[in-house]
Amino acid sequence: MSITELSPTTATPPLYERMSATKKAVVVRELSNLLGARYVLHSPYDLMLYEYDASIDRSTPDIVVMPASTPEVAAIVKIAARYGVPVVPRGAGTGLSGGAVPVYGGIVIVFTRMNRILHVDYENLRAAVQPGLVNLHLSNALNPHGFYYVPDPSSQRSCTIGGNVGENAGGPHTLIYGVTTNHVLGLEIVTAEGDILEIGNWTYDMPGYDLTGLLIGSEGTLCIVTQIIVRMVRLAEDVKTMVAIFDEMDDASNTVSEIIAGGIIPAAIEMMDRMILQAVEADSHAGYPTDAAAVLLMEAEGVRESVAEQVEQIEQICRQNHARSIRIAVNEAERQLFWSGRKNAFGAVGRISPEFYVQDGVVPRTKLPQVLRRVEEICTGYGLRVGNVFHAGDGNLHPLILFDSQVPGEVERVRKAGHEILQVCADAGGTITGEHGVGIEKQAEMALIFSDTDLRVMQQVREAWNPNQLFNPGKLFPLPGRCADMKQL
Amino acid sequence: MSEIETLATAMHQFAPTAQVSTEAGVLQNYAIDGVLPRLLVVPETVEQVSQAVALANQQGLNLLARGGGSRMNVGNSVEQVDMLLETNRLSHLLEHEAPDLTCHAEAGITLAVLQAQLAKVGQRLALDPADAKQATIGGILASNASGPKRLRYGTARDLVIGLRVVQANGEVARSGGRVVKNVAGYDLNKLYIGSLGTLGLIVEANFKLHPLPVREHTLLLTYPGASGATETVLDILASQLTPSALELIDPGAASDMSDFFGLNLPTNGYTLAINFEGRLAEIQRQIDEARVLARTHGALMADDLEGEDQTHFWNVVREHTRGTVTCKVAILVSHIAHYLEEIENTCRRHDLEAAVVAHAGNGILYVELRPSDATPRLVEAIRELRRNAQEARGSMVVERCPPDLKRLISVWGEPGSEFYLMQRLKQQFDPSGTFTKGRFVGGL
Numbered sequence: 001m002s003i004t005e006l007s008p009t010t011a012t013p014p015l016y017e018r019m020s021a022t023k024k025a026v027v028v029r030e031l032s033n034l035l036g037a038r039y040v041l042h043s044p045y046d047l048m049l050y051e052y053d054a055s056i057d058r059s060t061p062d063i064v065v066m067p068a069s070t071p072e073v074a075a076i077v078k079i080a081a082r083y084g085v086p087v088v089p090r091g092a093g094t095g096l097s098g099g100a101v102p103v104y105g106g107i108v109i110v111f112t113r114m115n116r117i118l119h120v121d122y123e124n125l126r127a128a129v130q131p132g133l134v135n136l137h138l139s140n141a142l143n144p145h146g147f148y149y150v151p152d153p154s155s156q157r158s159c160t161i162g163g164n165v166g167e168n169a170g171g172p173h174t175l176i177y178g179v180t181t182n183h184v185l186g187l188e189i190v191t192a193e194g195d196i197l198e199i200g201n202w203t204y205d206m207p208g209y210d211l212t213g214l215l216i217g218s219e220g221t222l223c224i225v226t227q228i229i230v231r232m233v234r235l236a237e238d239v240k241t242m243v244a245i246f247d248e249m250d251d252a253s254n255t256v257s258e259i260i261a262g263g264i265i266p267a268a269i270e271m272m273d274r275m276i277l278q279a280v281e282a283d284s285h286a287g288y289p290t291d292a293a294a295v296l297l298m299e300a301e302g303v304r305e306s307v308a309e310q311v312e313q314i315e316q317i318c319r320q321n322h323a324r325s326i327r328i329a330v331n332e333a334e335r336q337l338f339w340s341g342r343k344n345a346f347g348a349v350g351r352i353s354p355e356f357y358v359q360d361g362v363v364p365r366t367k368l369p370q371v372l373r374r375v376e377e378i379c380t381g382y383g384l385r386v387g388n389v390f391h392a393g394d395g396n397l398h399p400l401i402l403f404d405s406q407v408p409g410e411v412e413r414v415r416k417a418g419h420e421i422l423q424v425c426a427d428a429g430g431t432i433t434g435e436h437g438v439g440i441e442k443q444a445e446m447a448l449i450f451s452d453t454d455l456r457v458m459q460q461v462r463e464a465w466n467p468n469q470l471f472n473p474g475k476l477f478p479l480p481g482r483c484a485d486m487k488q489l
Numbered sequence: 490m491s492e493i494e495t496l497a498t499a500m501h502q503f504a505p506t507a508q509v510s511t512e513a514g515v516l517q518n519y520a521i522d523g524v525l526p527r528l529l530v531v532p533e534t535v536e537q538v539s540q541a542v543a544l545a546n547q548q549g550l551n552l553l554a555r556g557g558g559s560r561m562n563v564g565n566s567v568e569q570v571d572m573l574l575e576t577n578r579l580s581h582l583l584e585h586e587a588p589d590l591t592c593h594a595e596a597g598i599t600l601a602v603l604q605a606q607l608a609k610v611g612q613r614l615a616l617d618p619a620d621a622k623q624a625t626i627g628g629i630l631a632s633n634a635s636g637p638k639r640l641r642y643g644t645a646r647d648l649v650i651g652l653r654v655v656q657a658n659g660e661v662a663r664s665g666g667r668v669v670k671n672v673a674g675y676d677l678n679k680l681y682i683g684s685l686g687t688l689g690l691i692v693e694a695n696f697k698l699h700p701l702p703v704r705e706h707t708l709l710l711t712y713p714g715a716s717g718a719t720e721t722v723l724d725i726l727a728s729q730l731t732p733s734a735l736e737l738i739d740p741g742a743a744s745d746m747s748d749f750f751g752l753n754l755p756t757n758g759y760t761l762a763i764n765f766e767g768r769l770a771e772i773q774r775q776i777d778e779a780r781v782l783a784r785t786h787g788a789l790m791a792d793d794l795e796g797e798d799q800t801h802f803w804n805v806v807r808e809h810t811r812g813t814v815t816c817k818v819a820i821l822v823s824h825i826a827h828y829l830e831e832i833e834n835t836c837r838r839h840d841l842e843a844a845v846v847a848h849a850g851n852g853i854l855y856v857e858l859r860p861s862d863a864t865p866r867l868v869e870a871i872r873e874l875r876r877n878a879q880e881a882r883g884s885m886v887v888e889r890c891p892p893d894l895k896r897l898i899s900v901w902g903e904p905g906s907e908f909y910l911m912q913r914l915k916q917q918f919d920p921s922g923t924f925t926k927g928r929f930v931g932g933l
Contacts, residue, residue: 123723123823124852146727168672181676182647197907203819203883204851205633205644207901208930209688209911213646213679217672237729261588263611263700303729305770362668364589394670395589434670442673449666449673457662458675460917465910476674 016104016473019062019085027107030079031065039066039113050090050108054155055098056357056411057440061088061108068113070188070196070226077224078194080107086473089220091132091163094155096358097439099167099219103474109224111162117141118227125232126185126202131162131225138230147232150177153435154343165225168217170435172268172342173299175393177233179435181216188227189215192466202229214461219437220472222465236301239267240311241329241338244296244318245289249273252294253369255321256392259298260365264313269393270297270342276349276387276400283348286341292324296392297342345389346400353385353402357414361425362434365395374424375399382413396434397425423448438476446477492548493527493571499544500530504537508578519555519573522566522892526553526573533578535595535653535661535692542690543659545572546923553925554690556628557599559620563632564685564928565900566892576627579692582606590698591650591667596627596691608701615642615699619807627691633683636807637734637764640850642699645682651695652678654688657919667695680914685929688918702733702766707794707802708776709754710761710783715739717786718761719826722849724782725763726822730775734764734848736806739829741844742857750805758789761849762806809846812857814867814890816874820883822852831877832856838873839866852883861891868897875902904931 019027024042031040041047041064052058062085067073080087086106093100102108111132118128122145129138135156139148152171153159159169165187170179177183186200200212215222246252256269272280272295277288288295296318300310311328318326329335341348349356363371372388379386379401390398399421403414418441422432426448433442446455455477462469462476493511500509508531510516516525532538545552550571555561557577576597584593587610594603600614600621607613617636618629628634630652635644642648651665654677664677681689712718715737722735738746738761743754754760763779765772776793794802810817820828825847836843841863847854856874858867867890875885879902887900904911908931915926915933926932 121821121823122727124821125726126821168676170670174670178643178647179670179672181679182643191910195906197910198905199907201819201882201884203821204853205635205817205819206884207886208904208908208933209684209914210646210679210682211907211910213676213682216679217676222675234727234729257588260590263590265590265700303731303767303771303775305774306767309768309770362670364586364591364668366586366588391670395668396670429666430668431666431671431673433673434668435672437672438674446674450663453656453660454662454664455674457656457664457677457918461675461677461680461914464913464917 016086018105023083024062027079027083027085028063031063031076034075034079035065035067035072050110051101053093053095053098053100055096055101055439055441057098057101059101059103060105061102062105064108064110066110066113070190073109073224073226074190074194074196076107076109077190077192080470081192081194081468084470086470087224088472089162089166089224091160091166092134092158094159095163095167095439096360096436097433097441099437099439099475101440103440111160114226122147124202126229127232128227128229129161130227131160131165133161135159135161135164142232143235146235148235149230150174150183150233151180154346161228161230162225165216165228166218166220167435167437170391170396172270172391175268175391176265181213183231184212184216184228185231186229187212187215187225189223189225191223192468192471200229217437219439219475221462221475222471224471238304238307239299239301239335240307241297241299241335242311242314242326243338244298244323244326245292246294246296246322247292247324248322249293249372250369251321251323252296253372255296255318255323256368257366258317258321259314260393262313262317264310266298266310266314266393267301268297268299271295271388271390271392272297272342272345273388275385276345276389279348279352279387280341280345283351284340284344286337288341297338342389349387349400349402354404357401357403357418359397359399359418359421360433360436361422361430362394362396363425363428363430365393367428367430368392368395371397371424371428375421378417378420378424382417384413384417394434395430419445440475443477492550496544496548496550496572497528500541503540504532507532507537507541521561521570522895524567524570526570528572529575530572531575531578535579538574538579538690538692539655539659539661541572541574542655542657542923546658546921549921551922551925554627554631554686556597556625557623559623560628560632560634563888565932566895567925567927570925574690576625583693587612591669591695592698593667593693593695594626595693597625600624600626600629607698611701612698613701614648614696616645616648617807619810626694630682630691630694631684631686637736637803637848639848640735641731641733646679648697649678649682649694650697652681652691653693654681655690655692657689657921657923661692665695669697687915687924687926687929687933690924703768704772705764705766705795705799706772706776707799708763708779709792709794710763710788711755711790712759712761712786712788715759715829716826717788718759719849721761721783721786721788723822724786725779726850728782730779732763732775732850733766734762735850736762737825737847737849738762738806739843739845741842742809742846745844746805746809752802752805762802806846809844810855811889812844813861814858814894815888816856816858816871816885817888818854818856818874818878818883818885820852820854820878820881822849824881825849825852825854828854828877828881832874835870835873839870841866841870864894864897867894871898901930
């Protein structure tokens with residue numbers, strides 16, 4: 001049995017019929033009374049902007065709302081519940097798995113107006129923020145005081161903390177510090193019933209189930225997050241960023257394995273292969289060689305003495321693995337240049353291909369060399385070009401498969417290649433997503449790593465929190481009674 | 490035949506190698522708050538655990554898991570435990586992927602045995618709760634036990650990357666996996682950790698590991714009052730220093746440790762123990778800077794510990810979180826000094842004594858109250874201490890106390906407004922109450 005055939009766990013069939021024009025008019029009126037007409041979008045022209053995120057799926061919402069407060073969010077959820085309309089929260093729409101795409105239409109809640117830092121407690125290293133706050137804006141606000149917020153997805157200039165919580169976002173610097181779930185202590189949420197609840201706390205070890213941990217990464221399917229309590233971290237006194245250039249992909253992969261096996265855990269180890277290097281150089285001129293097979297971008301940070309020692313050890317391992325050259329950024333400007341190449345890599349690839357599809361598999365770090373070879377073989381087999389830019393230190397791959405949806409059959413080949421890559425990751429003892437989320441596209445692949453029992457247990461959670469399945473339906477796993485739809489997606 | 494006998498017979502039949510006992514003499518050693526389980530089952534394999542749970546479930550009986558038994562008295566007392574399932578024969582380290590810094594172990598392995606095996610290749614699981622020789626990883630995870638080094642490495646939720654858990658119907662479900670980064674599906678690891686066995690029975694765990702430190706050093710500082718010590722803690726947290734532990738020991742606890750464990754701690758002031766791990770150069774500089782910083786807050790003297798003395802010291806500190814009546818308080822670090830005053834006031838009012846050991850950098854305090862038989866006064870004191878913690882955005886759990894006292898107090902405190910969602914989870918995971926109900930928050 002595949003997951004698409006899972007038996008329904010609920011007796012109530014969910015309602016996902018598109019709203020009729022009459023019903024929509026009624027709901028729009030109610031929402032307009034609540035929020036003011038300018039914060040309720042419903043014309044096809046206005047809605048178009050909200051039909052996609054950074055993934056390859058799209059679907060148009062019926063209504064888009066922009067609340068300014070938690071009580072407004074609760075009221076929206078109650079209205080939606082009354083009319084049986086799906087609700088999908090949306091941050092900046094930078095998600096890579098379709099988390100913000102309203103598969104069944106309904107109401108999309110956009111958090112751009114709830115983007116404030118509510119409180120910063122520098123003594124206890126905590127901050128309370130609203131979900132619409134842009135990730136980088138939080139660090140920018142904390143930096144002058146010597147602190148920052150650690151999780152730094154590549155989209156951090158636009159993605160929001162609320163979206164990060166929804167997807168349990170990572171980023172290059174999560175290697176030593178962990179991902180979103182390791183930096184969030186508490187949440188204010190709106191439940192499917194429209195209740196406003198505080199989950200977790202400013203302090204550690206609240207008695208009871210760790211609901212904060214459960215909700216982070218639940219992709220909008222269990223609750224709507226309206227406030228987040230985060231931990232902040234002291235900016236390190238010393239940061240050294242280095243680039244090592246390799247003529248063989250295997251040498252670069254082995255370097256990563258050996259660094260980790262040696263017990264050296266730097267702040268970041270990122271890898272870019274030749275295709276990515278060429279794209280990045282054409283775009284941002286970060287100074288990467290375009291003829292190398294792979295480049296490792298590594299960062300050590302912390303106490304001066306430990307940074308110096310780490311850099312020395314890393315250099316040694318790179319040389320043992322035949323690095324062509326190793327460069328350490330001489331100043332902050334050069335460091336930023338190195339990183340700009342990495343952080344703009346996805347954008348840069350946009351210059352050489354009309355479209356690309358990014359996967360997010362994770363493998364044990366020792367398996368990197370063989371898995372990267374398989375990825376290349378799979379894509380070549382489908383006649384597709386692939387580039388790799390990824391968090392090598394975590395074993396978190398991001399193969400970018402280039403394609404052009406105008407070419408007949410190409411999208412299908414891309415999906416097949418993507419599926420095979422995830423199969424390889426699963427076979428290597430890994431997982432199908434390290435930080436982008438399951439969303440729409442990876443639901444079928446859940447069966448590669450989870451049994452029917454595993455998935456049934458997860459369904460119980462959704463059943464407990466979102467019994468009428470109105471929160472972000474069509475994500476994570478197929479809905480009871482909606483199997484046919486899933487197969488078409 | 491009684492239902493228990495039926496169950497015992499069935500267990501024998503399905504799992505002949507599992508140890509099954511209904512003898513009072515044996516069960517006597519497994520009493521929980523004075524209540525004897527009706528049946529003891531000691532399975533050898535995960536399949537046998539699964540069978541035992543399925544049988545209990547089918548017979549409408551309840552079961553409770555036991556690891557090393559060091560934390561069985563945590564939580565509310567229950568009236569009846571039908572089956573006690575001991576996991577100590579599930580004690581294998583299944584895989585240790587050393588170059589990946591991960592491992593996969595059965596739940597019944599003790600922390601000490603696991604650490605010894607990992608240490609062979611210079612690695613460790615960075616969890617350091619009390620009683621590593623007795624405590625199993627299953628019990629540590631189920632009760633979310635932690636220790637002083639959580640300051641640097643976090644708690645179980647930060648180190649567990651995968652679990653296998655026997656569900657209420659006996660099926661075995663996996664959550665997470667064996668890689669260090671994974672967002673596939675709901676993060677059920679977080680839900681099981683600290684759920685005290687109310688949602689499922691943890692049988693295997695995958696962990697993220699850390700290298701053993703090249704060097705370790707502990708700086709002991711003494712302060713005439715609590716505020717100098719807590720100001721030092723706040724300054725260190727805001728500084729570049731990266732200690733692994735920041736432990737605060739009050740005069741009461743210092744006096745116990747000196748009297749009973751041969752530590753030489755001053756008993757007329759507060760001791761702050763700062764643990765650094767790393768390479769020599771980075772440690773040395775941090776020790777020097779910490780000393781300078783401590784002096785500005787009136788630290789009286791500085792002593793250093795390394796090697797065996799250091800190991801002994803931290804063992805004693807960890808054990809001191811397990812008195813006869815011990816409350817675990819979680820508050821903000823900036824409130825610790827004030828809270829210590831409140832403890833003193835409360836104890837004076839009720840003619841009690843307190844001994845406090847705190848993971849000061851995390852705002853976690855273990856408050857031992859004495860004498861442990863002053864029941865009515867303890868009830869009042871516990872109420873006051875909880876109220877004070879809650880007023881400071883914190884919480885308080887009575888982790889250890891005699892059964893008589895337990896009946897008169899709230900172990901976990903009143904559940905919050907989100908409690909109905911916890912109830913719904915319990916209802917979904919364990920609809921017929923197979924996992925002994927009542928021990929956890931709000932009677933979960």
